[in-house]
Amino acid sequence: MKTIQVSQTVKIPDGVEVKVNARKVTVKGPRGTLRRHFRHVDIEMTMIAKNVLQVKKWFGTRKELAGVRTVCSHIENMFKGVTKGYLYKMRSVYAHFPINVVISEGGTVVEIRNFLGEKFTRKVNMLHGVKCSATTGGLKDEYTLEGNDIELVSRSAALIQQSTSVKRKDIRKFLDGVYVSEKTTVVKD
Numbered sequence: 001m002k003t004i005q006v007s008q009t010v011k012i013p014d015g016v017e018v019k020v021n022a023r024k025v026t027v028k029g030p031r032g033t034l035r036r037h038f039r040h041v042d043i044e045m046t047m048i049a050k051n052v053l054q055v056k057k058w059f060g061t062r063k064e065l066a067g068v069r070t071v072c073s074h075i076e077n078m079f080k081g082v083t084k085g086y087l088y089k090m091r092s093v094y095a096h097f098p099i100n101v102v103i104s105e106g107g108t109v110v111e112i113r114n115f116l117g118e119k120f121t122r123k124v125n126m127l128h129g130v131k132c133s134a135t136t137g138g139l140k141d142e143y144t145l146e147g148n149d150i151e152l153v154s155r156s157a158a159l160i161q162q163s164t165s166v167k168r169k170d171i172r173k174f175l176d177g178v179y180v181s182e183k184t185t186v187v188k189d
Contacts, residue, residue: 003059005056005058008054008055010052012079016029016079018047020045020047020053023038023041023045024036025037027079027081029081029083030082030083031083031084034082036075041067042057044058055068077150080150081149081150082148084187085147085148085185085186085187086153086186087145087146087183088145088146088182088184089142089144089182090142090144090161090179090181091178092141092143093141093176094176097115099112099114099115099164099176099178101113103134107133108125108126108131108132110124111123112160116166122163125159128152129148130145130156131147132144132145133146143178145160157180161178164176164178
C-alpha cells in the first residue's frame with residue numbers, strides 16, 4: 001500500500017549556508033564546503049524558510065519512505081562536518097611483532113610495516129580531504145584521522161583496518177591489527 005505523502009524538515013544551524021538545486025545539496029560552514037547529490041532517490045527537496053529544509057516523498061512504498069529520514073540524516077551529518085568536523089582515533093594492537101606505522105606525504109599516505117613479522121609494506125592512501133597524524137603526548141601507537149566528510153573519514157579508517165586483516169590463521173588467536181578506538185569531533189563542545 002502506498003502512503004500519499006511523507007515529509008520531514010531539517011533545521012539549519014547558525015553559521016551554515018545551504019543551497020539546494022535539483023536534489024544537489026551544497027553546505028558551507030566555518031570548516032569548509034561539502035557537496036552531495038541525491039539524484040538516485042525520488043524525493044522533493046525545498047527550502048521552506050531561510051533556516052528550514054523540507055524533504056518530501058509522494059506515493060511511496062515503505063522502503064521508499066525510509067529514504068526520507070536517510071536523506072535528512074545525511075544532511076545533518078554534513079552540517080556537523082562543516083561546523084565541528086569528524087575525528088577517528090585508531091590504535092595498533094599486537095601480541096609479539098610491533099606494528100610500525102609511518103605517516104608520509106603530509107598525512108595522506110599511511111604505510112604499515114612489520115605486521116605479524118612480514119616483510120611486505122602495506123600502503124594505504126587516505127581519501128580526499130582526510131588527514132592522518134600520530135597522536136602527540138597521549139597513548140603509544142595511537143593515530144587520528146580527521147576531516148569534514150563522515151563517509152570519507154570512516155572509509156579511510158576502514159581501509160587501514162582492512163589492510164591489516166590476518167590471513168590463513170585463527171582470527172580468534174591472532175588479534176593483531178589497527179582498529180578504530182574512538183569516534184568523536186575535532187571541535188569539542
